[in-house]
Amino acid sequence: xxxxxxxxxxxxxxxxxxxxxxxxxxxxxxxxxxxxxxxxxxxxxxxxxxxxxxxxxxxxxxxxxxxxxxxxxxxxxxxxxxxxxxxxxxxxxxxxxxxxxxxxxxxxxxxxxxxxxxxxxxxxxxxxxxxxxxxxxxxxxxxx
Amino acid sequence: xxxxxxxxxxxxxxxxxxxxxxxxxxxxxxxxxxxxxxxxxxxxxxxxxxxxxxxxxxxxxxxxxxxxxxxxxxxxxxxxxxxxxxxxxxxxxxxxxxxxxxxxxxxxxxxxxxxxx
Numbered sequence: 001x002x003x004x005x006x007x008x009x010x011x012x013x014x015x016x017x018x019x020x021x022x023x024x025x026x027x028x029x030x031x032x033x034x035x036x037x038x039x040x041x042x043x044x045x046x047x048x049x050x051x052x053x054x055x056x057x058x059x060x061x062x063x064x065x066x067x068x069x070x071x072x073x074x075x076x077x078x079x080x081x082x083x084x085x086x087x088x089x090x091x092x093x094x095x096x097x098x099x100x101x102x103x104x105x106x107x108x109x110x111x112x113x114x115x116x117x118x119x120x121x122x123x124x125x126x127x128x129x130x131x132x133x134x135x136x137x138x139x140x141x142x143x144x
Numbered sequence: 145x146x147x148x149x150x151x152x153x154x155x156x157x158x159x160x161x162x163x164x165x166x167x168x169x170x171x172x173x174x175x176x177x178x179x180x181x182x183x184x185x186x187x188x189x190x191x192x193x194x195x196x197x198x199x200x201x202x203x204x205x206x207x208x209x210x211x212x213x214x215x216x217x218x219x220x221x222x223x224x225x226x227x228x229x230x231x232x233x234x235x236x237x238x239x240x241x242x243x244x245x246x247x248x249x250x251x252x253x254x255x256x257x258x259x260x261x
Contacts, residue, residue: 004227015189015190016189016214018190018193019190019193019197020193020196023193023196023197023222025196026196036178038201039176039197040197040199042180043198044173044175044195044197045195046197047173047194047246048173102152103169103188103190104168104169104170104172104186104188104190104191104194105165105169105170105190106170107168107170107171108170109170109171109173110170112233113170113173113174116174137194
């Protein structure tokens with residue numbers, strides 16, 4: 001049984017709210033009492049994935065699960081999906097519009113940065129199949 | 145810095161040793177930026193959210209850019225000091241560097257030398 005499971009909705013193309021789900025993830029982890037370093041890693045992953053949904057995805061959600069030894073983020077959307085996952089994992093690969101770049105995003109660093117911060121990353125996607133991310137952080141001994 | 149403090153006047157005596165300057169939020173998220181002052185020319189709500197997520201200590205908008213009410217209330221809600229300076233990015237960085245505020249490179253080499261944790 002998980003200690004805790006929380007679900008946060010993410011709305012595509014809503015830039016006014018973009019990032020709010022990840023801030024809730026951050027607050028939840030802080031309330032539980034995790035150390036700042038693991039909170040930053042998990043929050044950054046959630047935020048990168050949330051911005052991807054807002055910019056490219058369909059209706060989505062972030063499911064945060066906190067087990068005794070792990071923090072798990074399952075981030076899903078039903079958008080157009082990623083055709084070439086290997087390419088999307090290369091730094092600098094981006095399909096972002098000029099508009100997104102002007103907002104400070106779309107540099108092709110999102111998925112590589114998630115991979116860098118996570119202890120485990122699984123990506124399931126394909127054309128018109130949405131994106132399913134499972135991101136795991138080993139948290140044993142990292143509560144304050 | 146001749147800066148106007150829009151949020152966080154009570155935190156003006158906080159001790160900070162590193163600074164970072166970027167208009168690219170993707171770079172901010174790549175870190176390390178925790179505990180740093182961010183100087184940026186980007187003036188939108190994502191600057192505030194990205195700063196909170198990445199653990200930035202304070203945000204300084206350069207070239208006299210004024211944040212929206214939404215940015216101010218969001219920064220206040222997250223206890224994030226928000227300032228606006230008339231200096232350009234280059235001059236603002238130079239002034240802070242002269243006063244002893246250093247870059248995050250040392251933090252970066254330290255972070256790369258240790259395991260995730």
